[in-house]
Amino acid sequence: MKKATLKAVRLLDDDQIGIEARAGDADHQALKVWLRLLACTTQIETEIRRRLRKEFGITLARFDYLAQLHRHPDGLRMSALSRYLMVTGGNVTALTDDLEAEGLVVRETDAEDRRSFKVALTAAGRKAFEKVAQVHEGWVVELLAGLGIEQKLELHDLLGRLRVHLSQSQENQA
Incomplete structure (x- = not known):
């Protein structure tokens, strides 16, 4: 951040830039950044959840589920869908049951692995999601x-660099 921008941010009081800004000068800058990222993510996610519920009567989990299937027009195995959504298989099964009953998704035995199910959007599901x-x-x-x-x-660039660093660190830990 440029000096002028830093100076402008410091002129704002804590109520204007968030409670996480109240971290003390002795706190490590990495901790301050982490708290700010978490606060922004939480605030945006809370507002999106509220609006989805109010405007469409759906949950963020349902929206994310449909978004993953929209990205994969040929469908996904339920296990892959679970990994992409970072939720348990039980959560995916419950959402699949509900969305299948509403005609938004179709669940079929996977032709490549008959022990698995593949889920895809129906035409109605694609239209509703879009x-x-x-x-x-x-x-x-x-x-x-x-x-x-x-x-x-x-x-966007800075967060991308952070993601690359985190991925490399995780690979080195494995």
Whole structure:
């Protein structure tokens, strides 16, 4: 961050930049960044959850499930879907049961592994998801409107670098 930007941020009081900014000067900068990332993620996720519930009567888990299937038009094994969503197989089964009953997904035995099931969006599921996804994208744009395009590009780049570092660290630990 440029000196002028740092100076501008310091001129704001804690109520304007968040409670996580109250970390003391003695706290490590990495801890401060982690708390800020967590606070932003939580705040955005909470608002998205609220809007999904209010506007469409769905949960974020259901939206994420449909989004994964939308990204994989040929469908996914339920085990892969569970990994992508980072939830248990039981959670995926319950969501699949509900969405299948609503006609939004179809579950079939996987032709390559008859012990597994593959799930895909139906035409109705694809149409329903795309309607919600378009509104969802608008919400995200709105929620991040406080940053200019250059700031978004810089933040995206920095977070990408962090992801690469974290992935490399995890690989080295294995």
